[in-house]
Amino acid sequence: GENVEQHPSTLSVQEGDSAVIKCTYSDSASNYFPWYKQELGKGPQLIIDIRSNVGEKKDQRIAVTLNKTAKHFSLHITETQPEDSAVYFCAASLNDMRFGAGTRLTVKP
Amino acid sequence: KAGVTQTPRYLIKTRGQQVTLSCSPISGHRSVSWYQQTPGQGLQFLFEYFSETQRNKGNFPGRFSGRQFSNSRSEMNVSTLELGDSALYLCASSLFLAGEAEQFFGPGTRLTVL
Numbered sequence: 001g002e003n004v005e006q007h008p009s010t011l012s013v014q015e016g017d018s019a020v021i022k023c024t025y026s027d028s029a030s031n032y033f034p035w036y037k038q039e040l041g042k043g044p045q046l047i048i049d050i051r052s053n054v055g056e057k058k059d060q061r062i063a064v065t066l067n068k069t070a071k072h073f074s075l076h077i078t079e080t081q082p083e084d085s086a087v088y089f090c091a092a093s094l095n096d097m098r099f100g101a102g103t104r105l106t107v108k109p
Numbered sequence: 110k111a112g113v114t115q116t117p118r119y120l121i122k123t124r125g126q127q128v129t130l131s132c133s134p135i136s137g138h139r140s141v142s143w144y145q146q147t148p149g150q151g152l153q154f155l156f157e158y159f160s161e162t163q164r165n166k167g168n169f170p171g172r173f174s175g176r177q178f179s180n181s182r183s184e185m186n187v188s189t190l191e192l193g194d195s196a197l198y199l200c201a202s203s204l205f206l207a208g209e210a211e212q213f214f215g216p217g218t219r220l221t222v223l
Contacts, residue, residue: 034212036214046212093207093208097142
């Protein structure tokens with residue numbers, strides 16, 4: 001089955017800096033790659049997703065890039081704010097959703 | 110539009126007991142997926158139901174089972190509870206199969222097994 005690896009496990013940045021989280025997947029047939037943000041006491045919330053026929057997608061301060069050849073995809077958050085502090089999960093899907101282990105992002109004011 | 114609701118939010122059980130968790134998807138959504146979240150194993154896929162049929166199943170023992178009703182509401186059951194079953198159980202609903210449409214997660218049910 002699909003295996004998703006996510007790095008780093010923790011990330012601390014200063015407010016206004018950029019944050020990058022990287023994931024790799026094992027099944028080249030996976031075709032859907034969402035990113036979720038989970039705040040304390042809540043379920044994960046989709047923040048951006050990308051499909052295998054697209055190389056990059058952007059939504060305001062958030063962007064995702066996908067390299068199908070290398071089987072990796074990344075989340076980029078620019079101009080980080082304290083409210084971006086949360087745990088971020090990547091996932092890859094073919095027949096079911098497989099998640100990375102998560103990255104705890106801390107944005108220091 | 111109401112989000113995904115899960116009941117109960119918190120549950121304490123003892124080893125050997127069984128438990129049933131409930132999930133009400135967003136109105137109109139036909140797919141419900143269940144996940145187990147633990148600090149050590151992260152988010153792990155349990156199973157997905159679509160139009161009352163189990164479409165996919167993760168790598169969990171047969172003690173974990175589920176079903177979906179005609180109104181798309183779903184339940185999952187865990188029998189003969191073990192300490193290691195303590196976790197946050199999340200359900201997510203989507204219009205179509207997971208991977209074809211955005212999944213919306215509920216707040217989860219926190220299960221503690223003593």
